Amino acid sequence: MDNYKESYYRKKPPLLMHILIYLLCAFFGGVVAVKVAPAIGQDSIGTGDKVVLHQGETPPITATGTGSTDLPVVNVAKTAGPAVVGISNFQYAGNIFGGANAGLTEAGSGSGFIIDEKNGYIVTNNHVIDGSEKLMVSLHDGRNVAGTLVGADPKTDLAIVKISDTSNLQAAQLGDSSVLQTGQPVVAIGNPGGKEFARTVTDGVISATDRFLELQGEASFNLIQTDAAINPGNSGGPLVNYSGQVVGINSAKYNQTGFEGMGFAIPISDALPTIKQLIEKGYASHPALMVSIEAKYTEEYAAYKGTPVGCYVSGVEPGGAAEKAGIKAGDIITAINGAEISNSLQLTHQLFKYNVGDKISVSYYRGGNNHNTDLTLGELKST
Structure with a gap:
């Protein structure tokens, strides 16, 4: 143990409760450990840029505006879907299975969403990019481009990836998660299972707004609970309100036999200070x-x-x-x-x-x- 660092550890939940909380990044079926360290092999570069966010603007979907004759979930999918990306985490085989390196192989995949189309900044979870030697980003238009890790923070399970090809990108508009209400409808968009099921759309409601999980990274926040279906690979993808605004970052699910519809997201308003620091400084x-x-x-x-x-x-x-x-x-x-x-x-x-x-x-x-x-x-x- 490093005696001169703030060291926090995951505590195993009481045995009588048999709680299994899974991070959703599809490493070996969706279960990974979140390390208290920067991602291996990818340098955190910190750009010094001031992030350009789409927030506080007129919502892209209104009762009398864009696509108002469509069904709400259809409208949300059309509006927010182009900002959602897939992220593939490539590692040397020796880093995963031990022994000699056998070249880069895809160790896992997750989701993310574009928050600044001009500079190519993408938000995702730290556990999606953890341990990566190379990152590949799949875009809405079918392009696959290399991603660079700007900064990662295990203590909040947040990370920023940047792509250099910024042509024809669309950023998500961010909402205010502090005003969410229990019962409010939301839509989750992501890549459960990888590219084969890219940009899967599921809908549900806000089940609660103040949940606490004893899980490193997620423990830093009062989490949003939702019954919108989220699965391994959804990690880092957006939870979107019916106005087409991102209100959360899908991060974890409660997985126990007999339980359904218990997914959790990091509130976007709480995540923003860390997101901005990671872009500007490369650390939080x-x-x-x-x-x-x-x-x-x-x-x-x-x-x-x-x-x-x-x-x-x-x-x-x-x-x-x-x-x-x-x-x-x-x-x-x-x-x-x-x-x-x-x-x-x-x-x-x-x-x-x-x-x-x-x-x-x-x-x-x-x-x-x-x-x-x-x-x-x-x-x-x-x-």
Whole structure:
């Protein structure tokens, strides 16, 4: 473990619940691990460009406007579909199966959508491009072009890919996910299963707007839950409202026997700060305590030791936010601004509600006693 990085780990859900949460990128049937590292083999370049977003504009679909005589889902598919792309992740065979490299092979595929047609910027999930040596992007008009990784952020499961051939591109218009309502109709567009089923369209509703998954990357957000069918390969594709605006980035599904229609998307309004940073800098900055968390300190282990549930601090960065506030290795962090936490992903979820430089209150346990301290959040970069 790196003692001088903010280290958060996926916590296995309680066995009695038998929860299986699958990332949707079709690596080996759709299950992959999200690494706390930049994508291998692809340099994050950071362009310095200011992203040109289509947001705050008149919606492309209105009650009396474009295609108003069409069925709503037909209209959405016509409007948003051209912005949706397929992304193929190529890796050396030795990186996947071990042994000598046997040349590049397609390790998995996912989806994405164009947000800036002038500069060729595409949004997708980090787990779609993770480990890539080469990226190929399939466009609405049938072209297949090489993609370059601009920046990736495992802590939010977001990534930006750029293509140089920007002719005849169409960007998606972005909506405001903060105003979504339960029951509101939405459409998911993506490439489940790869090119064979490219730009599959499914419709449903917003089932909830405040879901929390104990899954690295997705744990950073209050996720959108939808019953629109999403499957392996849909990851990175857009969730679109009936006005033709992207409101979410399809990222995960709840997959358990007997359960249907439980897909999850990252809210677009919450994702935008990270998207802009990745384009402009090639990395994203996040608020941090500047500590390392011990993954083996589980609720079961805490019960065995007779200590509180929380996050066991295995190390603090010298001169970092936690050390300045008096937190030491061996402390157990139990709450942030009064919000109780029981594992590292819940800690991430709480911290990402704030900004670098914000002051927060941290509750922790040490030597049989509970303590509170005020702390100014430090900065953690995704690279």
